[in-house]
Amino acid sequence: MPIAATTKPVRTRLLAAGAAAVTMLALAGCDSQSGPATGLTPDADTRQVTVVGAGQVQGTPDTLTINASMEFLAPDATTAMNQTNERQQAVIDELIGLGIDRTDIATTEANLQPQFGPEDNTITAYRATNSINVKIRNLDQASDAIGLIVETGGNATRINSISYSIEDDSQLVRDARARAFEDAEDRAEQYAELAGMSLGKVISISEAAGTTPPIPMPVPRGAMEAAVPLEPGQQTVGFSVTVIWELS
Template identity: 75%
Template sequence: MPIPARAKTSGLKLAAAAAVGGTAMMLAGCDSQSGPTLQPSADTRQVTVVGAGQVQGTPDTLTVNASMEFIAPDATTAMNQTNERQQAVIDGLAAMGIDRKDIATTRADLQPQYGSDNTSIAAYRATNSINVKIRDLNKASNAIGLVVGTGGNATRINSISYSIEDDSQLVKDARARAFEDARDRASQYAQLSGLNLGKVISISESGGETPPVPMPAAGPRAMEAAVPLQPGQQTVSFSVTVIWQLD
């Protein structure tokens, strides 16, 4: 059927209106791995960017998790031997200047050990574990040597990790770098789109944690000599999402 001239004109007007409406866009969803995403917005133009910031600091604390473990024919002997050896370790650490509040028991258990038939109990294994937080890194090597020397073959060094006791300033610095990174990105997108960067609409953040740096544990034989320790550097990372208005 032929289309009346009036209807053709209306269709052209609707298409033109849609083209004009398509020029009001919102620039959003940009990060370091993907480009900006355009979304229609009837009221305002805006750009959303994710900024990242990192700073490094030197660890000042070492945490050691060490266990004493004995196997004996009866439960009482196994537990008593383990507890006595661990108590000697705790007393020795305190004597060298480590505060007792920085020594915490993390595990104390007793497990039966079955014989070859897997039905009868042949012995008992007792384990007592502690976390030792060493704030003076100059004492770290001697402290680990004391643990091994006192515990002997009953010693198990489960983990060693460095951390930063107070990383609040590092977090502030990383946050500032993340925001500046977001501002630089937003300014570039504003320039590319022929607009000016306006006021901040919203800010959301994530990060700021400093995970401890683990070190591989070693057995007692490897720790008979002085333990070489190197704290290295830790990285504090921060991420911030900022939305700016585009004028």
């Protein structure tokens, strides 16, 4: 009989613990369904519309960048490098004399490569290259600058590319962004009207820039007697925006 007296309290404690566990699981189940407490996350039954708007504006480029190289081939590395460096330095000096600011001239490459024979794979010469980017802020100087580079560099000149750009496109970006949002809002209002509802508050906005990159234009190598014809054309700054609105 002492054994039966001891067993009853143990069973009572086990039942109490089981009830507590059930209570905790029930509470946990409630918490798991509460969801994140954020003001921008709509409820499951919130009606909404998601649209993508696009906006573009055009501007006239005001800056021209020239990438120009001097290249020499010589029997030894020292001669190839010296000839290339001397010719490029002469080009830089002439550009500064033309009125180009030294800070707008930047070296982009200094390269020396051995040249191998076609049969015995031995070094027959060395090719040295020195490249610079030249930013022309006064577009009236662009053709003269190209002609000067070719004239000073001679047959060692390699005009790799020229590209137009807009130095400060901040206002164009603002205008393109505004047009994109207005386009999205117009679309959303139309969908709301078609659904017999009205447009509510904005839930979220996300955007993607779509600036058209400068297009490099090659220029023929060698000496030139005629000026290089250059036209800046137009460049496009665009944005794509995705907006979600509530519907009511």
